[in-house]
Structure formats: C-alpha cells, structure tokens
Amino acid sequence: MKVKTARPLDRVRTILFVALFYPMSLVMTLVLVPSLVFPRESIRPVCYLWVRLFMVMTRRVLGIRYRVKIDRAAADLIAKGPVIFAAKHQSMWETVAFNDLLNCPAFVLKKELMTAPVFGLFMKKFDMIPVDREAGASALKGMVRQSRQHLSEGRSIVIYPQGTRVGPGASIPYMPGVAALYNQTGVPVVPIALDSGRLWPRGLFVKRAGTITVTLLPPIEPGLDRKRFMQELEQKIERACG
Secondary structure (H helix, E strand, C coil): CCCCCCCHHHHHHHHHHHHHHHHHHHHHHHHHHHHHHCCHHHHHHHHCHHHHHHHHHHHHCCCEEEEEEECHHHHHHHHHCCCEEEECCCCHHHHHHHHHHCCCCEEEEEHHHHHCCCHHHHHHHCCCEEECCCCCHHHHHHHHHHHHHHHHCCCCEEECCCCCCCCCCCCCCCCCHHHHHHHHHCCCEEEEEECHHHCCCCCCCCCCCEEEEEEECCCECCCCCHHHHHHHHHHHHHHHHC
16 A cells, blocks of 8 residues: 655645644634533533544545445444444544544543643543553553443443554554453454555655545454454454555
C-alpha cells in the first residue's frame, strides 16, 4: 500500500484546514470547559460537536472521505453488545473518527494525553483508559480493570495493538496489551484494518484528498490461547491492510 502522491491543491487544502480547524477547536474547547461539571452522558452531544466539526472539515476542506466495510458476523456481534475493537493506527484521522463511527467507545491511550492542557480534562471526563508504558505489569492490570468496568456498562473498547501510529508498509510488533484484554475479559475482539496513512501520512504536513477505507473484519471469539490469538489478529489486520 503506497502513500498517495500530493498535488498542489492538497497543499492549499491542508493550509486552509490548519488555519480553520485548530483555531476553531481551541475556541470550542474553551467554551465547552464549563460543561464538564455536568454528567458525561448529558454533555456528550454537545462535546461531540467537535468530532462532527472534524468530520465535516476533513471532507469539505481536505477532500478526505471514507467508506466502511463490515463483516456480517462483526455487525451482528456489535449489535448485541460491547466488543473490543483492535484497530490499525496510521494517522490522527481514526483517533477522532472512531468516536463517531464506533459509537463513543473508550480508548486505550498513553497516559501523557490525560495531562494535556484542557484537552486532558475532556479525556478524563469521557473515561478514557490511560496506560503508563513504563509501569509494566501493573499498567496491564489497570487497563484490564478499567476495561472490564466499561464493558460491564455496555461501552466498547478501542485499542491499537501496535501501540503507536504505523505508516503504510512499516512493520512494528503487536504488543501484549490486546491479548491481556482478550484473555481476561472474555469479550470478542473485532479487528479493524484501514488505510488512512495513504492520505494522512505520519510526519508529513500535507494531507491528500481521497477515500479512506475502514474494514471491520470477522471477529475473534474468546477461547484462543495468547499465541494463537496474536497470530490470528495480526494476520487478519495486516492482510486486509495490504
């Protein structure tokens, strides 16, 4: 899978997006801070205006659209209750878009994001799952404990098995966190493949117009041992990513 070549219009679109989206995000965030005193569910529609803003501006300003392909078994499973989404991570795009596409899941994310000025307050309000990468086994235990709580409340979990953004064609090992969730929660895992890195390349300023494909693959039901699960998860995602 190759990164799409940028055109002069892509640069203009990117500059316009940056000039509009980030100042608007700052203003919107500061305006919404007082709402954090209210319960999460009551302010969710208001706070998610920012997600909607992002989706609209990526489409209309950057020219980035998306399509979702979903396996029938995965769709049936998601309709019945919460699942663990194990997703490829290639760009900023999915970190925002998944809030909309996957119905307000709880994200497993690095602890540092929870301490970001203002933005971190919203991460805490929406009960994201911070992981201290330096804490080893205790971090995994905390992640599993919080994930169980969310799942019991009917909320799905998103975890990026490689732990970071990985560009198209790059190879980084799958980390043990996803196996810990799979084995200790007893909840099915729905692998997600995508190709957002073609249009939103890591480390590059210019974003490319085009269509991102998000593929929800056949679920992995509970019961596999750790090694078999990790092999199956990686094979499913990497083959679908091309």
